Amino acid sequence: MRALVTGGAGFIGSNLVQFLLYKGVEVRVLDNLSTGYRINLQHLPIDLVEGDIRDQDLVQQACRNIDIIFHLAASVGNLKSLNNPVEDAQVNILGMVNLVEAARKNQVCNIIYSSSAAIFGELLTMPIDENHPQNPNSPYGVSKLAAEKYLLCFAKLHGITASCLRYFNVYGLNQRYDAYGNVIPIFAQRLITGAPLTIYGDGAQTRDFVHVKDVAMANYLAATIPHTSGVYNIGSGTSITINELAHFIQESCGITASAVEYAPPRPGEVRHCRAGIGKARSILGFNPDTNIQDGLNSYMRWFKTSMQIAA
Numbered sequence: 001m002r003a004l005v006t007g008g009a010g011f012i013g014s015n016l017v018q019f020l021l022y023k024g025v026e027v028r029v030l031d032n033l034s035t036g037y038r039i040n041l042q043h044l045p046i047d048l049v050e051g052d053i054r055d056q057d058l059v060q061q062a063c064r065n066i067d068i069i070f071h072l073a074a075s076v077g078n079l080k081s082l083n084n085p086v087e088d089a090q091v092n093i094l095g096m097v098n099l100v101e102a103a104r105k106n107q108v109c110n111i112i113y114s115s116s117a118a119i120f121g122e123l124l125t126m127p128i129d130e131n132h133p134q135n136p137n138s139p140y141g142v143s144k145l146a147a148e149k150y151l152l153c154f155a156k157l158h159g160i161t162a163s164c165l166r167y168f169n170v171y172g173l174n175q176r177y178d179a180y181g182n183v184i185p186i187f188a189q190r191l192i193t194g195a196p197l198t199i200y201g202d203g204a205q206t207r208d209f210v211h212v213k214d215v216a217m218a219n220y221l222a223a224t225i226p227h228t229s230g231v232y233n234i235g236s237g238t239s240i241t242i243n244e245l246a247h248f249i250q251e252s253c254g255i256t257a258s259a260v261e262y263a264p265p266r267p268g269e270v271r272h273c274r275a276g277i278g279k280a281r282s283i284l285g286f287n288p289d290t291n292i293q294d295g296l297n298s299y300m301r302w303f304k305t306s307m308q309i310a311a
């Protein structure tokens with residue numbers, strides 16, 4: 001199998017690339033390295049096409065002699081999209097249209113898209129299954145949903161199999177701290193620098209954290225298990241509170257005395273979140289099996305080493 005992984009230098013993309021190589025897949029990566037890192041792909045036997053998903057000619061070339069596309073390249077995050085909604089739409093929506101056009105012209109019949117739970121907006125029922133109302137609260141949620149719709153429409157028109165995998169909170173190796181980062185790298189960074197962990201609200205809010213290894217497996221299953229086009233929620237199917245997360249991550253660093261400070265809740269944040277993964281389980285055979293404590297232990301080991309390399 002010859003795969004194109006867009007966004008393959010990023011956090012999830014680089015984990016997927018490694019998993020695909022391990023499975024004997026030939027990999028080409030298309031990435032503009034805007035939030036991805038060359039070091040994530042260092043020493044891996046891949047073909048790296050450096051460039052933008054919005055560049056029609058380049059995307060056309062990148063799709064040549066490819067059997068399957070994993071589309072992860074995106075402008076990622078709610079906050080980032082509020083600050084720059086135009087770029088969010090250009091990369092996430094027009095990037096998808098570019099890609100599916102290039103796929104069609106190159107007879108690529110299988111596309112796996114990394115979508116997001118951000119498409120749901122306000123969460124009304126728990127667990128969240130694929131039919132939960134979709135009323136995004138951010139430009140990012142809208143662009144990820146629009147890209148799903150474009151992909152599924154093109155798939156119907158041109159005989160492509162399209163799988164939209166809606167990730168919940170993904171964490172794991174190669175997830176670096178940044179200004180728009182997720183809670184786990186932020187906690188990790190603060191622990192390493194001796195700063196207290198800041199929790200917004202009372203910490204009883206829950207989230208579904210899914211390990212990136214399980215997400216890579218979901219992509220591989222979607223690529224290899226025969227199925228028709230569709231959308232799938234990809235989470236752990238369990239949730240923990242932010243207080244528990246703070247406790248587990250401190251434990252993984254051998255810290256027992258709690259250094260946590262509480263700040264007022266952030267407006268618009270959902271209270272509870274847990275993925276319903278029954279559809280992915282029954283159709284794709286998806287069975288996430290990374291326990292959060294084990295996942296955090298290996299993450300913190302990696303985080304400390306990567307900080308030393310960066311220093």
Ligand SMILES: NC(=O)c1ccc[n+]([C@@H]2O[C@H](COP(=O)([O-])OP(=O)(O)OC[C@H]3O[C@@H](n4cnc5c(N)ncnc54)[C@H](O)[C@@H]3O)[C@@H](O)[C@H]2O)c1
Pocket residue numbers: 006007008009010011012013030031032033034035036037051052053054071072073074075076077091095114115116117144166167168169170171182
């Ligand atoms: N991290 C999560 O918890 C999470 C949750 C839900 C969905 N997702 C989705 O998973 C995918 C990967 O996210 P991630 O967390 O690994 O983020 P990331 O920022 O690490 O990866 C995105 C990659 O896309 C590349 N990229 C960005 N704009 C590009 C462009 N215009 N052209 C080419 N390449 C471009 C970046 O350089 C980066 O390597 C995204 O589609 C994101 O929407 C992530």
